[in-house]
Amino acid sequence: MDELPLVLVHVLPPFEIPFKGRLQSRFQLIDSSDSTFSPHASVLLCVGPAPVSSDTLRHLPSLQCIVGSSAGVDHIDLEECRRRGITVTNAGSSFCEDGADFAIGLLIDVLRRISAADRYVRAGLWPMKGDYPLGSKLGGKRVGIVGLGKIGSEIAKRLVAFGCRIAYNSRNKKSSVSFPYYANICNLAANSDILIICCALTKETHHLIDKDVMTALGKEGVIINVGRGGLINEKELVQCLVQGQIRGAGLDVFENEPDVPKELFELENVVLSPHKAIATLESLASLQELIVGNLEAFFSNKPLLSPINLD
Ligand SMILES: O=CC(=O)O
Helix, strand or coil: CCCEEEEEEEECCCCCCCCCHHHHHCEEEECCCCCCCHHHHHHHHEEECCCCHHHHHCCCCCCCCCEEECCCCCCCHHHHHHHCCCCCCCCCCCCHHHHHHHHHHHHHHHHHHHHHHHHHHHCCHHHHHHHCCCCCCCCEEEEECCCCHHHHHHHHHHHHHHHCEEEEEEECCCCCCCCCCCCCCHHHHHCCCCCEEECCCCCCCCCCCCCHHHHHCCCEEEEEECCCCCEECCCHHHHHHHHCCCCCCEEECCCCCCCCHHHHHHHCCCEEEECCCCCCCCHHHHHHHHHHHHHHHHHHCCCEEEEEEEC
């Protein structure tokens, strides 16, 4: 029997190789630290956010392709990949709809205080206090979307249906989109009630949302982050929330996951989630097809299904 194609797997606990059985029936899966195989491997399956640094890549001289399992690829040294001509794939469209649903869920939760209301009822406060504080309506709000990529566009589609007014910031103005574009993030914040952060984390976008942006957003402003923790200056975010300089936040991502700033635990106007915005049974099933499809395409010299643009 022919040997199965060799796939190096790069994974850090607590992440695990997804659908291992299915992959093992088609590929020979070898841990990326195995020095017998790593010099010869042409493809690396990168599971979750396992860092692929230039040092990792130095030990993989034959590498031609990294098959990723996430939408964001900030854990991969893309400059080195570009220099070496290594192609990189990501989760493609697998996570867009579920990531967008979750962003809207966080937003409605913050505005209408759903998680806080749940805590109120469970604590037995309803019979004692009686009047739960009113939240705010989503329809009619001005929402600034930071990053109008695959997930951002799905978020926009949903918010239009809610009757929100959309504007956006991204690297470039998109000719196919009629929403107002703000090249300057502070200007976008000053003209928004809500900022939804869903852009890629890069050197340029690190700490894009800082105290100045939050001050521009104002005391009634809400921030939702389903992108990466590093997009926001977390210390300044915590300070603004504690001091009431913004109204609330819905956060799926943090700067030093799984650590979450303890000050946030005390705040009723903050909704926290453990970096799971994109994950559903359905999105992971779709990812499974995509990963197998990318690996099969690579080994049969066909176009990859979800290559990212490294230019
Ligand atoms: O955050 C999750 C991802 O980038 O897929």
